[in-house]
Amino acid sequence: MNIHVRGRNIQVTPALKDYVDKRLSKLDKYADNYGFGDAQVIMKVEKDSHTIEVTVPIGGMILRGEETTGDMYSSVDLVVEKLEKQVNRYKGKLTRRNKLQNDVPVDGMPGDEQEHPKILRNKRFNIKPMPVEEAILQMNLLGHTFFVFSNAETEQVNVIYKRKDGNYGLIEPEA
DSSP: OOEEEEEESSOOOHHHHHHHHHHHGGGHHHHHHHOBOOEEEEEEEETTEEEEEEEEEETTEEEEEEEEESSHHHHHHHHHHHHHHHHHHHHHHHHHHHHHHTTOOTTSOTTOOOOOOOOOOOOOOOOOEEOHHHHHHHHHHHTOSEEEEEETTTOSEEEEEEOTTSOEEEEOOOO
């Protein structure tokens, strides 16, 4: 896995880059089975907060982890732990899917049925073209954490969502 490290408000020293490479190389043990793409690492420093964001494509999905602490090395350690948990969860899903496709129960006991997530509700609605600001207003009025809408400027379906930090994110399709 190739690792690309960038810094914002921080000079990425060779020691820091080597530490990130060493810690993320723990994920290489999964690379043979799942095919990792290039990892993108962004380090940011704002006042006393050291944040690291890591994005790794894996078998058509994306692993993403973000951690903030008072020390960049601690942030690196925490984000690697988070990514390992995500890989294990992904690995478990693939294992269950393969076993289900082979008609073998997940725990290997014949006749036992495992509960799997189900779609409990299907919702259809008309998508009205609107600017991003109106979509944010609609989302907040509905009390939702995300909102699907047709962007009036780009004429494409977008998703606006509320982030944990109180700001908003916008998901746009890529051509």
